[in-house]
Amino acid sequence: MKFNLVQTLVFTLCLISVQIYGIQDASGKRIVSKYERIMQMYPQLSSGAGESSQWRAAEKDNQRHPCRRDCADKQPMTCYYYMVVHYDDTMAETCKRYLQSKFRFKLSGKEYIDGIALATQLAANDDCKYADGLESEVMVVNGQLPGMNIEVCYGDTVVADVINSMHETTTIHWHGMHQRLTPFMDGVPHVTQYPIEAGQAFRYRFEVDHGGTNWWHSHTEHQRAFGLAGPLVVRMPPKLNPHAHLYDFDMSEHVIMIQDWVHNFVESVAENILINGRGRNLKKGVKAAKPTLYAHFPVVRGGRYRFRVIFNGVSNCPISFSIDKHDLVVIASDGNDIEPVEVQRIMFHGAERFDFVLHANQEVSNYWIRVKGYSFCAKNQLHQEAVLHYRDADTRALDTHTLSYAYDAPGKTLNELGDDASGARAGNSISLANLNAQRPEPEVAPSVTFYTSMNAFEVRQGEGFRFQMDDISFSMPKMSLLQTRNLGVGQFFCNRSQQADLGFNCRQRHCQCSNVIQVPANQQVEFVISSLSQTPHPIHLHGYTFRVVGMGVLGEQKIGQIEQIDKKTPLPRRAKGAPLKDSVQVPAFGYTILRFYSNSPGYWMFHCHISPHSENGMAAVVRVGEDVEMKMCPVSNCGLCSSVA
Incomplete structure (x- = not known):
């Protein structure tokens, strides 16, 4: 790389300095990580005078960011982040220190690493990505797996300079942010922006307009499967937190990110599940497997803790989550407060988040946090564990005899597979769909209802799935819809009725085009979404939080006639207090009914959050309003900087 990169970024990116510290192995030998080498090519530079001098940023990689703070009303900050996207490896040289004998111990003939001892004895800026102990290529931001934890307050402004050092394009989607003022910062390539090419930089800048547990991830191909998420x-x-009295601690240490895992960029059935980038190796036939390193979550007996769980579900692998001998008092989903419900197990579908309060009221010990995979993850009986560690408990006292795929937590389950609001399994x-929003509001009758179906089926045996x-199988447009909306781009749109007008029966032939659903602005809108296949699909709508007013299962024989059934005998809908979400399952051969007020004109992706499904066509674009109603990007290149290579 030439250092005209530095010259370019000095003028186009207002950057803040950071010092890279070397890592030493057990013998004191200097280790230069891939991240350190990348940062030598893409250094974070000092800013000058002007607006950027008021931005808040961490001075060093391992320092607490000043925007991670106790939030006060009407005291916003501008929070700056420097995010270098790069290739890296799990179990690289920087992980060798983890294998020192002082950290290793055996239980029942298997070897483990003491994660609590690691955390107290090794430097905080160590960028080892241990994963499941197997070497694998990954894509990461700033050397971290999972990615950096961005913690801000409602009303802050996030400024993130994303530098693409890979040899392929990328973008970052800020999942949960509405982007009402900045639809051009939503991060979807060819829909709200042009992709960030290899060697380019992009400045995302947006107001934080949605509270709670959200996340960021790549919205390019399957990159979030390989580590680009946080x-x-x-x-x-x-005063804006209705559940503040329910817990004593809301700490970074209790943010949990779970994902199904593949190795070496292989886009296939998941081979493992990771919890905060760690877990037991489940791949069979591995010679000389490394010791297991579990993620640990420390608590003090008597404390009440807010846990925030994010599921970066990539393949068709919904999961269950439970903690031995502890109840989970669920208080929020997808960043939206609900009336608290006490359960013992939570089901997660792709992209969902749940916050719960845990009361550490058991004996001082270690307790298993259990995650179990279903659907495609059931094929390999994938399950993973982490450790809830009470302070003063023996860090190496782990009962591994109960670790089995057959284990299911006893008690109540929230958000079950095949969820049916009729209450057939109410016990x-x-x-x-039966949860109650914390601030219940009566439902307003929709001005328009759209009936949308999702389907995945094998064309012919051995010929793959559609x-x-x-x-319609969605194909990404060649241009960015939001940027070219005034250039006649509408002629390239399609939808089901448009294809029918052309004489195409999309149930008999393969229709593949840029499916755009036109929604009027500033109206109450309803979507009745059905799954025509034998698997649930997690649906995500960008730009909005919607109300889940109905959910149920009709069965394989009836689901294809859902529109006729609903118009003849309306499906059950909530009258008041429906929970708010941005990602929700559509049950197999079932339906989910969503409502939202369309007050944010723009082009918004609407897609299944199972990556192979959406990347291969299970997606559409919801076009809200007319082009003249959509906000223009105030910068001509809309955040995209000149080449930095």
């Missing part, structure tokens, strides 16, 4: 936690001032299951919404 938490985005938005805290509220105490041991709570439907997500993934569709509204019987």
Whole structure:
């Protein structure tokens, strides 16, 4: 790389300095990590005078960011982040220190690493990505797996300079942010921005307009499967936090990010599940497997802790989450407060987040945090664990005899697979659609209802699967819709009725085009979404939080006639207090009914959050309003900087 990179970024990116410290192995030998080498090519530079001098940033990689603070009403900050996207490896040289004998111990013939001892004895800026102990290529930001935890307050402004050092394009989507003022910062390539090419930089700048547990991730191909994802936690001032009295601690240490895992960029069935980038190796036939390093979550007996759990579900692998001998008092989902419900197990579908309060009221010990995979993850019986560690408990006292895929936590489950709000399993299951929003509001009758279907089916045996919404496989446009909306781009749109007008029956032929659903602005809008396949699909709508007013299962024979059924005998809908979400499951051969007020004109992705499904066509674009109603980017290149290579 030439250092005209530095010259370019000095003028186009207002950057703040950071010093890279070397890492030493057990013998004192200097280790230069890939991240350190990348930062030598893409250094974070000092800013001059002007606006950027008021931005708040961490001075060093391992320092607490000043925007991670107790939130006060009407005291916003501008929070700066320097994010270098790069290739890296798990179990690289920087991980060798973890394998020192002083950290290793054996239980029942298997070897483990003492994670608590590691945390207290090794430097905080160590960028070892241990994962499941196997070497694998990954994509990461700033050497971290999972990615950096961005913690801000509601009303802050985030400024993030994303530097792409890879040899492929990328973008970052800020999942949970509405982007009402900045739809051009949503991070979807060819929909709200042009992709960040290799060697380019992009400055994302947006107001934090949605509180709670959110996250950021790449929205390019399957990159989030390989490590490009991290938490985005938005805290509220105490007077805006209705659950503040329920817990004593809301700490970074209790943010949990879970994902199904593959090795070496192989886009196939998941081979493992990781909890905060760590876990037991589940791949069979591995010779000389490394010791297991579990993620640890420390608590003090008697304390009440807010846990924030994010599921970066990549493949068709919904999961269950439980903690031995502890109840989970669920208080929020997708960043939206709900009336608290006590359960013992939570089901997560791709992109969902749940916050719960845990009361550390058991004996001082270690307790298993259990995650179990279903659907495609059931094929390999994938399950993973982490440790809830009470202070003063023996860090190496772990009962591994109960670790089995067959284990299911006893008690009530929230958001069950095949969730049906009719309450057929009311004794041991709570439907997500039956949760109550913390601030219940009466439902307003929609001005328009859209019926949308999701389907995945095998074309012919051995010829692969077809993934569709509204019987159309979505193909990404060649231009960015938001940027070129005034240049006649509408001629390239399609939808189910447009294809029918052309004489195409999309149930008999393969329709593949840029499916755009036109929604009027400033109206109450309803979507009735059905799954025509034997698997649930997690649906995510960008730019909005919606109300889940209905959910149920009709069965394979009836689901194809859902529009006729609903118009003849309306499906059940909530009259008041429906929970708010941005990602929710559509049950297999079932439906989910969403409502939102369309007050943010723009082009918003609407897609299944199972990566192979959406990347192969189970997606659409919701076009809210007319082009003249959409906000223009105030900068001609809309955040995209000149080449930095």
